[in-house]
Amino acid sequence: MSIVETISKSAKTAKWVGVVMIIAGVLSLSAPMAAGLSISMLIGGLFIVSGVFQLLVVFRAGSFPRELLLGLLGVLGIMAGVYMIAQPGLALATLTLFLSGYFIASGILQIVAAFQARSQQGWGWLLFGGLVSMLLGAMIWSQFPLSGIWAVGTLVGIHLIFSGMTLLAIAGAVKDAASAIAD
Template sequence: MTHHEMIPDTAPRGLKTWLWIVGVVSIVMGVLAMLFPFAATLAAELVIGAILLASGVLELVRAFAMRQSGNLFWNALFGLTAMVAGGLLLAWPMQGVVTITIVLGVFFLLGGAFKLAAAFGMRPFAGWGWVGFSGALSVLLGVLLLFGLPGTAFWAIGILVGIDLIFLGTAEIAMASAIDRD
């Protein structure tokens, strides 16, 4: 399949404009998240709490609606667990920020170690060094997050969300720029 076969000849009407709008808004939001990392971190924690609480309520409703299946207890227990987790994050957001940062730090630390091990197992294939470099950076990030606690909890998630939004916005603008260029 050639490059031209993978991209439709005509983009849906208005797509280019929307990609530009969403791209610019994503970049602006990303820059704001990086300028105000505590606010972005707190907002992300509260959104996660609200999502868990809402999904817990929906799971309880589903559990009782499907009680004939014989799994009422386990389904209701899952719903209650999600509700409690969400409620705790919403009731004590500062502790939730620290907890989420710990989970993220452990994820980076372990994920990085696994990537390093995989990289050395990939030798002598081309690119193994990049996987190793990525793993080393993940380990370093995990160490920085964990050993910097509780201070890192107040900025880390906001910075990471900001970086992600900036890259997303850049990708959307690149896609908008590519429309009609081929």
């Protein structure tokens, strides 16, 4: 198989992945609470897996008495994961508040960076992005606990749609370039 055929084949796979991401994003937007609960449970599962592996490393290395803190972190990860799976609604509320705080802090940092970059072209976009981020964070915070129902699932859905569209665009450009080389 030539390099051009390999690139073309990869582009086709990337297009399908992009389509699946867009479909997942639309589904997330159509049922944001279900998506948010699923995300909080998935994160809980990841905490459990992470905690188990931390404990395995501590015990397999034979360093349990010396590495008590790492062992405790593993236990804490497992406990947090079990809690998130057992109480996905409360976990979702916590994720929503964290997300709100993240957007507000990120917006403030972007605004500060924008004013520091005033002499450079495009600094207004950085300022705009910071203002939008702060506004989104404040909106989520002010609508809490209601925002817990929609915020995480909606934002993940939007992210999936835009990431899928980006992947489709890149795959199309790669396939076009491969076709141009083949001709």
